[in-house]
Amino acid sequence: xxxxxxxxxxxxxxxxxxxxxxxxxxxxxxxxxxxxxxxxxxxxxxxxxxxxxxxxxxxxxxxxxxxxxxxxxxxxxxxxxxxxxxxxxxxxxxxxxxxxxxxxxxxxxxxxxxxxxxxxxxxxxxxxxxxxxxxxxxxxxxxxxxxxxxxxxxxxxxxxxxxxxxxxxxxxxxxxxxxxxxxxxxxxxxxxxxxxxxxxxxxxxxxxxxxxxxxxxxxxxxxxxxxxxxxxxxxxxxxxxxxxxxxxxxxxxxxxxxxxxxxxxxxxxxx
Amino acid sequence: xxxxxxxxxxxxxxxxxxxxxxxxxxxxxxxxxxxxxxxxxxxxxxxxxxxxxxxxxxxxxxxxxxxxxxxxxxxxxxxxxxxxxxxxxxxxxxxxxxxxxxxxxxxxxxxxxxxxxxxxxxxxxxxxxxxxxxxxxxxxxxxxxxxxxxxxxxxxxxxxxxxxxxxxxxxxxxxxxxxxxxxxxxxxxxxxxxxxxxxxxxxxxxxxxxxxxxxxxxxxxxxxxxxxxxxxxxxxxxxxxxxxxxxxxxxxxxxxxxxxxxxxxxxxxxxxxxxxxxxxxxxxxxxxxxxxxxxxxxxxxxxxxxxxxxxxxxxxxxxxxxxxxxxxxxxxxxxxxxxxxxxxxxxxxxxxxxxxxxxxxxxxxxxxxxxxxxxxxxxxxxxxxxxxxxxxxxxxxxxxxxxxxxxxxxxxxxxxxxxxxxxxxxxxxxxxxxxxxxxxxxxxxxxxxxxxxxxxxxxxxxxxxxxxxxxxxxxxxxxxxxxxxxxxxxxxxxxxxxxxxxxxxxxxxxxxxxxxxxxxxxxxxxxxxxx
Numbered sequence: 007x008x009x010x011x012x013x014x015x016x017x018x019x020x021x022x023x024x025x026x027x028x029x030x031x032x033x034x035x036x037x038x039x040x041x042x043x044x045x046x047x048x049x050x051x052x053x054x055x056x057x058x059x060x061x062x063x064x065x066x067x068x069x070x071x072x073x074x075x076x077x078x079x080x081x082x083x084x085x086x087x088x089x090x091x092x093x094x095x096x097x098x099x100x101x102x103x104x105x106x107x108x109x110x111x112x113x114x115x116x117x118x119x120x121x122x123x124x125x126x127x128x129x130x131x132x133x134x135x136x137x138x139x140x141x142x143x144x145x146x147x148x149x150x151x152x153x154x155x156x157x158x159x160x161x162x163x164x165x166x167x168x169x170x171x172x173x174x175x176x177x178x179x180x181x182x183x184x185x186x187x188x189x190x191x192x193x194x195x196x197x198x199x200x201x202x203x204x205x206x207x208x209x210x211x212x213x214x215x216x217x218x219x220x221x222x223x224x225x226x227x228x229x230x231x232x233x234x235x236x237x238x239x240x241x242x243x244x245x246x247x248x249x250x251x252x253x254x255x256x257x258x259x260x261x262x263x264x265x266x267x268x269x270x271x272x273x274x275x276x277x
Numbered sequence: 278x279x280x281x282x283x284x285x286x287x288x289x290x291x292x293x294x295x296x297x298x299x300x301x302x303x304x305x306x307x308x309x310x311x312x313x314x315x316x317x318x319x320x321x322x323x324x325x326x327x328x329x330x331x332x333x334x335x336x337x338x339x340x341x342x343x344x345x346x347x348x349x350x351x352x353x354x355x356x357x358x359x360x361x362x363x364x365x366x367x368x369x370x371x372x373x374x375x376x377x378x379x380x381x382x383x384x385x386x387x388x389x390x391x392x393x394x395x396x397x398x399x400x401x402x403x404x405x406x407x408x409x410x411x412x413x414x415x416x417x418x419x420x421x422x423x424x425x426x427x428x429x430x431x432x433x434x435x436x437x438x439x440x441x442x443x444x445x446x447x448x449x450x451x452x453x454x455x456x457x458x459x460x461x462x463x464x465x466x467x468x469x470x471x472x473x474x475x476x477x478x479x480x481x482x483x484x485x486x487x488x489x490x491x492x493x494x495x496x497x498x499x500x501x502x503x504x505x506x507x508x509x510x511x512x513x514x515x516x517x518x519x520x521x522x523x524x525x526x527x528x529x530x531x532x533x534x535x536x537x538x539x540x541x542x543x544x545x546x547x548x549x550x551x552x553x554x555x556x557x558x559x560x561x562x563x564x565x566x567x568x569x570x571x572x573x574x575x576x577x578x579x580x581x582x583x584x585x586x587x588x589x590x591x592x593x594x595x596x597x598x599x600x601x602x603x604x605x606x607x608x609x610x611x612x613x614x615x616x617x618x619x620x621x622x623x624x625x626x627x628x629x630x631x632x633x634x635x636x637x638x639x640x641x642x643x644x645x646x647x648x649x650x651x652x653x654x655x656x657x658x659x660x661x662x663x664x665x666x667x668x669x670x671x672x673x674x675x676x677x678x679x680x681x682x683x684x685x686x687x688x689x690x691x692x693x694x695x696x697x698x699x700x701x702x703x704x705x706x707x708x709x710x711x712x713x714x715x716x717x718x719x720x721x722x723x724x725x726x727x728x729x730x731x732x733x734x735x736x737x738x739x740x741x742x743x744x745x746x747x748x749x750x751x752x753x754x755x756x757x758x759x760x761x762x763x764x765x766x767x768x769x770x771x772x773x774x775x776x777x778x779x780x781x782x783x784x785x786x787x788x789x790x791x792x793x794x795x796x797x798x799x800x801x802x803x804x805x806x807x808x
Contacts, residue, residue, distance in 0.1 A: 026765070035754055065757050068757075069757050113752045155795040180774030184777055184780075195516055260512075
C-alpha cells in the first residue's frame, strides 16, 4: 500500500514482480505459497492487480493441498467470471479460464463430467481458431471423443471421425505430435483401417519425435503396420532403423524376430 | 487392550522421534550438510555408503554427507511425511514396492532428464568418459524405478542390482548331481532336479526340501516360472502393436477390464498349473512362513535352493553358494510351448533402490553433483567390491557370486500375470485364496471359481478407479504448472513441447483407464442381462 502512495509506476512494477513470483512458484508445484503470493497481491494492490493475478490466484487455490469447498467454489466462480468477461477477441486469461473449467470437470470432479468438460473445450476452441490454447482445448476434446463415456454413446467409427474432424485445426507442431499420438492409439483401439493408421504414423514420424520411448514405439508400430498392409520392404527398413536406434530395448528381440521373418519371406537381403 | 494402545502409542512416538531426528539441520556457517537417506540394511552396504560419503567430502571439503538409514518397516509412512515436509532430505533412496509410492515420486520428486542425458563428469579418464549417464547404466536406465514412461521422465538413479535368481547350496548340489556347478538348462531339467532332491532326501532319510520359500517366495518363483506361458497372450492383446507391457501392472489390468483375457484363458490356467508344480517342491506350510524362517531353513541346510534378489545374505552361509536364473519355458516345451515366446528380458526389472531428489529440497545442485559422483564407474566399483552387491554401472567388475545376478537384457516381453491385476484389494483377494490353489487335484478350478465368485472383475475395477483419481490429481497439478510455464514464455518453445508431449503420454493412460472401466461396466451389465 505504501508503495502505491509513493509511486504508481513502482507499484505496477512491484505488482508485476509478485505476479511473476506467483507463476514461478506455480511452475514449481508450490501451490500453497503461490496462492499466498497472488492473494497478497490482490489485497495489497486491488486496483493494479490484473486478470492475470486473478487467474493465478484461482489456479493456485484449486491446487492448494488444503482446499476447502468454499474456496473451491469461489475459485470456480472466478474462472467463470474471467471467461464471461473475455471480450470479443479473448485475451490469454479468457482462453485459460475456459480451458481450465474444462479441465476441472475432467480432472477435479469425482466422478468426472466428461460431457461438461468437452463442452468447455469446444467453447474455448471456438473462441479463437488458431490460438495456441484453442488448439490445446481441441487436443483435449480429441482425447474425450476417442475414449470417454460420453452421453451420446458414440460408436467406434463416430469416435474416430470426431477426432479426425479436428485434423486441420491442430497445427502447432508440439500439439500436432500429441494429436497424432492420441489419434493413432484411438484408431488402433477402435480398429480403423490399418492403411489409414499407417498414413498417420508416417506423418508423426516426419515430425521427428523427440522423446525416445515414443520414438521407439512409433518405429515399432511403423514396421508392424507396414508389414500388415503388405509393404514388406518398408517394414524391413523401419525394423532395421529400430535396431540401430534401440539395440537394448525391451522390444528389441521381437523386432529382430519379425525382421528375420520378413527377410526370409522377401528378397530383402540380410536381417 | 491397554497393551495394544501402549504399543501403538510407542510406535507412533518412535516414528515421530525418528522423523524429528532425521530432519535436524546440522548446517554451520561454512559447511554444507548434504542429507541422504538410504534403505540398505546390510552392514557391508551401509559401511560402503559411509565410505562414499567420506570420499566425496575429501573431494569437496565444504560438504559433509550425512546418511540416514530408513528402516523398510516405516518407509511408506516416513516417505509420505518427507514429501510434505519443508525440509526433506536432499536425496532420498526409494523402492517402489507399493503403487502409491510411484505416484508419490511422480508428484514429489524432481525430474532428472537433463542429468541423465549428460555425460557424468566423474567418469573422466574411464571407459565411460563422454557417455550420457543413462547409457552408463547396465540396463540403460530402463527400470521402472528410474524411468516413468507414462510421463517421459526420469526420477531416480538405482543403486542395487536386483534380478531374481535361484540361490543354491553347492555342497548339496554336489551330492545330488555330482557336480557343485551343475545348473538346469530348462524348466523340465529344473523340475527333474527338484525330483532328484526329493529322492535323495528319502534315500538318506534327511529333512531336506528342494526349495525354501515363504508366501512371497511362491509369488516370486511362481511368477518367474509362469511368466513365459502368457507371453503370446500379452502380444495378442497388444492392440497398439508397440510390443510392450509398459506399466506392467496397469496394462494387463485394463485388458482384463476390457474382457480381452480372463482367469479362464488357457494361458492363465497354464500359469496357475505351473504355480502348483513349483509349490509341490517347497517345504510344507510355506504359506505360513516369513523370510527369516526361510533363510534359517536354507542356511541350516534343510533346502537345496531358495530364491533371492541379490547375493546379500552370502556372508551368513557356512557353505558355498551358487546361483542361476530360473530356467524359463521355451517354445519347444511339449506341454506349454505353444504359449511361449522365450526367455524374457530383465531390462526393465534389473535395478532398484533408486536415489532421487525431492522437489522441495534446497540443495539441488549439490544433490545432483553427489548423484553423479555416486553413479560414477569408480564409485560403483568400490561400492560393489566392499558390499558384494550387484553392479548397476557398466564395466564394473562384480564379485563371482554377484556376477550370477547380472541382468540378461536380451529376451522377450513379460507375460500377463494374474497377481498383477488391480492393486491392493485385488492382491489381497488373490493372497487370501491362494491356499486353494495348492489343495487337492482340482486346486486351479477351486481357486479360479472362488475369485470369480468374489467378483474379481469388480474388485479390479475398484482398484483401477482409485488409480484413476491419482492420475487426475497428477494431471491437474501438471496443468497448473504448464499454464505457469506458458505464462512465462511468449511463444511455445521446445520445453513446452516436451511438457505437452509427456502430459499427453501420461493422459493417454488415464484415458485408457476411463475407456476400460466403461467397457467393464458394459460387460458386467450385459452379463447381468443374460438369463
